Amino acid sequence: MYKMVIADDEAHVREGLRTIVPWHDLHIEIVGEASDGEEALELCGQLKPDILLTDIRMPFMDGLEVAARLREREEHTYIVIISGFQDFRYAQTALSMSVDAYILKPIKMEELMETIHKITRRIERELNTSITVESLQKQLIDHMPVIRDKFLANWLTGYYKSERTIREKLAYVQLLQDEDRPLYAASLRIDDYDQAIAMYTEEHIQLIRFALLNVAEEIVSQSALGAVCSIGENEFGFVLWGRPEEHHALSREVIAALKRFLKLSVSIGIGSKSTILDVDLSYHQAVEALQHTYYTGSNSIVLYEDIQQPNGMGVELANVLKLHHRVISNIKSGLAEETKLTVEEIFDHVRRYQGTTPEYVQSLCIDLLYACQRTLMEFGDDFAIINEHLPNLIQTIHKQVTLDSLKSYMIHVLVKLAESFAGKNNQKHYRVIQTIKDYIQKNYMNEITIHTLSEILSLSPNYISLIFKKGTGETITDYTVTVKMENAKQLLKSMDLKILDIAEMVGYENTNYFSTVFKKYTGMHPGKYRQMVKEQDNV
Incomplete structure (x- = not known):
């Protein structure tokens, strides 16, 4: 149920609104009534209603001032203004103040119910969107290790061409606080890979890769000298900062740990010094350095500078x-x-x-x-x-x-x-x-x-x-408008449908905006287009 507060200085109006309208059918619960603007504002602060249904003219504080105060406090309350014909200029002001709807007196039951129904639908959509966003944000946090791994792999293999993009992603995955320090890239591979995995099932091979990555990540993370990622079937990448002698000691520690815990023989190639933008070159140098393990043997550390x-x-x-x-x-x-x-x-x-x-x-x-x-x-x-x-x-x-x-x-x-x-x-x-x-x-x-x-x-x-633009000659937005307008033209042929309803059926909540777009598309307003269609049918 959605909560509503009714505000009007006339008691019989409040009672009529409360008792005559079938609020339950609209999933509305009346949680409070106010006889003036100050009381309405106070109730909204206490009860946090989803909707405030208020008259414009009330003692102490009018409905527009109540609306302004609620917007200043960033209250998530939808505001529906009730206005007499003599107050029409106030209604225009209300629209400019982000009031969600206004209804003219005398109040028509059908119009009131339709207005409230539209607002509850909007509340429901916003609630569903909020839940979805929160769920996605939680999933994003849960998957941060995967995101970091993918970013590092892309960075090392030259996927990113913009320094700004790289810096923004580094900040997002919380890596490399001092972004101007020299960088080095390294590549790790299991020695004689085909023979090393020959006796294992695919599931066991994936477990080995997972364990290898975890051991390397733990050692590198504790050293605060870099980060590790998985790049291929038998290819693991490192981004390293610090001094070259520290990289050599770190590589030796990783090799020893993998030999001790996983019984794996691995070798590491290290590229030359680079910057954020060309670390992929250093990585490719590291990969090339690994080719020389044919001469250096297993459990080797090969520096690119040594094979020049x-x-x-x-x-x-x-x-x-x-x-x-x-x-x-x-x-x-x-x-x-x-x-x-x-x-x-x-x-x-x-x-x-x-x-x-x-x-x-x-x-x-x-x-x-x-x-x-x-x-x-x-x-x-x-x-x-x-x-x-x-x-x-x-x-x-x-x-x-x-x-x-x-x-x-x-x-x-x-x-x-x-x-x-x-x-x-x-x-x-x-x-x-x-x-x-x-x-x-x-x-x-x-x-x-x-x-x-x-x-x-x-x-x-x-x-x-x-x-899409290259293949069709138009933007996605233009194509969407075309589809909406063509469907609107078909709907306008049905004389039983109101233009207000047709606007909503093709995705426009604001009828005036729909008319503007329709005129721009067809050269005439919806009503004139409907009249033209009607005249053509009568010929």
């Missing part, structure tokens, strides 16, 4: 790695020509260093193919989508005898991948657009926000807005 090529190759490699990221981004976006140009740029960088061995160039290409493989796996695919297999691709790379032939082969493979993604993206965009249209067609009478669509599609608001 001579003749300043490390500086050039940093540029190549950035271009690797760009290739992957272009492939995922289905940009074939841009992929080709970026691969050519990679080989231009390599060509500047004539002393680079063929094996080293081949390793750069193989690293790029592995990066492509990880990308394909994210989408549930592999190289079979272009009728290739990774081992065969690697064999073909080793068979290339010149830099130009290797470049041509890499362009051939990677452009085919980009073209395959282009087809997938077009299909995906079509499905997303159709889903949005179907949802709007079915729910146009309710409030539809871009954030609602974002949650339904599990895609970012900016992304779905962009592909």
Whole structure:
């Protein structure tokens, strides 16, 4: 039941409102009556009613002043003003003061009940929304470890391109209070992974990964030197701050703990110093450093700086790695020509260093193919989508005898991948657009926000807005208005429906606003449009 206070200086009016109206049918309980404005304000403070039904003109304090005081106190009370015809200017003032409704005297039972019914519906919607928000906030807090893990994985793998975005997310997940200190990234992998898990079931493998992450997180958290996340099947990432010698000691402690508690042999690669915006480069360096465990053996800590090529190759490699990221981004976006140009740029960088061995160039290409493989796996695919297999691709790379032939082969493979993604993206965009249209067609009478669509599609608001505009030539808001107006035009053909009802049926609580939108859409007000339709039917 919703609580209501009635305020009017005439006792017979209060009694009539209390006894004649079937409040129980409207789920309303009259919890108090006031004979003047001061008493009404006091009752609202004590009883916290959902609705105040008040006359405008009362002793000591009129209804408008009561409304103003309630709004100043931010009371969550809906206010319905009762006004005589001679008080119409007061009613206009009431609307400007966020009064929720007004009713003219003499009071009509049907109008009063309809007004109160609309308000109770609004209260119910707000209550349901409040409950939903509170529930989501609780779930968000409960899932903070998962959110932090996902953020770290995205950050380390170069998902974020804006420093502001990274800083805001760091603050949200409560990491890295001193954001300007140098950062390092590290990567951990289980040594000889296939053999290490060969005897276990999938459930046991997942338990091992979970336990490994927990042990590493506890050690790193206690050290206050960084944070840990899961990135792939056998890939765990670290963001580290502090001195390099501290990172080495921390890595040794993690390796020893995993050996002692989980009987796991692991190795850790550590990248070079970076900033917030390019920590992904440091991470890719750490991943590359791990490739050298072939020479250093199990339970190793490999620093990227220790594996640098001579003749300043490390500086050039940093540029190549950035271009690797760009290739992957272009492939995922289905940009074939841009992929080709970026691969050519990679080989231009390599060509500047004539002393680079063929094996080293081949390793750069193989690293790029592995990066492509990880990308394909994210989408549930592999190289079979272009009728290739990774081992065969690697064999073909080793068979290339010149830099130009290797470049041509890499362009051939990677452009085919980009073209395959282009087809997938077009299909995906079509499905997303159709889903949005179907949802709007079915729910146009309710409030539809871009954030609602974002949650339904599990895609970012900016992304779905962009592909909808690109695919249809209009914004989601414009399309929603079109659907509302076309349905309104059909409803206006029914002469039994009031324009007020039609406005509400297509999702507008304010009839005047509905009329404004309708005129902008059709060039005429709803009433004039209805008259035109009627005249056409009579011809």
